[in-house]
Amino acid sequence: MDAITALHTRLSTPRLTDPGPSQDDLACLLRAAMRAPDHGILRPWRFVILEGDQRKLLGEIFAAAQLVDDPESEPAVLDKVRSNPLRAPTVMVVVAETDVGNRVPVVEQVMAVAAATQNMMVAAHAMGIGAMWRTGRMASHDLVKERLGFASKDEVVAYLYLGTPTGSCKALPDESYEPYLRELPNA
Ligand SMILES: Cc1cc2nc3c(=O)[nH]c(=O)nc-3n(C[C@H](O)[C@H](O)[C@H](O)COP(=O)(O)O)c2cc1C
Secondary structure, rough: OOOOHHHHHHHOOOOOOOOOOOHOOOOHHHHHHHOOOOOOOOEEEEEEEEEOOOOHHHHHHHHHHHHOOOOOOHHHHHHHHHOOOOOOEEEEEHHHHHHHOOOHHHHHHHHHHHHHHHHHHHHHHOOOOEEEEEEEHOOOOOOHHHHHHOOOOOOOEEEEEEEOOOOOOOOOOOOOHHHHHHOOOOO
């Protein structure tokens, strides 16, 4: 698939099954991430790749975070957060390890990591790999960051779910960009 077609046709695929991306596939995605624009060449991105039972460890971290937020959590709620990382064969946690004192603002460091994530989304699509970018409460939880080896100043930019698309895929929206164009306001 050529780059423009990939950019024009990418869709998220929430329903993912085995097999997950191979090690070569993951290397290809990570090389795409490394080509994201990066103010100051700070390389703020970190990637934690979880496959197989490692996803269950992430689920246990989520359950622990849930209990911090609500020590009275019902077992069903804990089971739900625990099982979330099992929605795809591979979960890549994409983290911005920020340099708070740097002349490059932290928001730009986080944007670079978002660009890296999008590069991987488009690359995955071009390679026939399903991908879904998720965040939610567990992306900003300090306990989750700590258990993943990061500090509260850092940002979990994405839980990137990767695998083989399953079920019916949604249709590509026929959406025009015109409504989003603006003119300079009159002086
Ligand atoms: C920063 C970010 C966080 C997101 N978090 C979630 C999420 O937690 N759950 C979810 O269902 N979609 C989330 N999305 C949106 C989906 O990944 C997806 O882009 C959206 O459903 C639109 O579908 P499409 O990518 O096929 O156009 C997030 C997107 C971004 C950019």
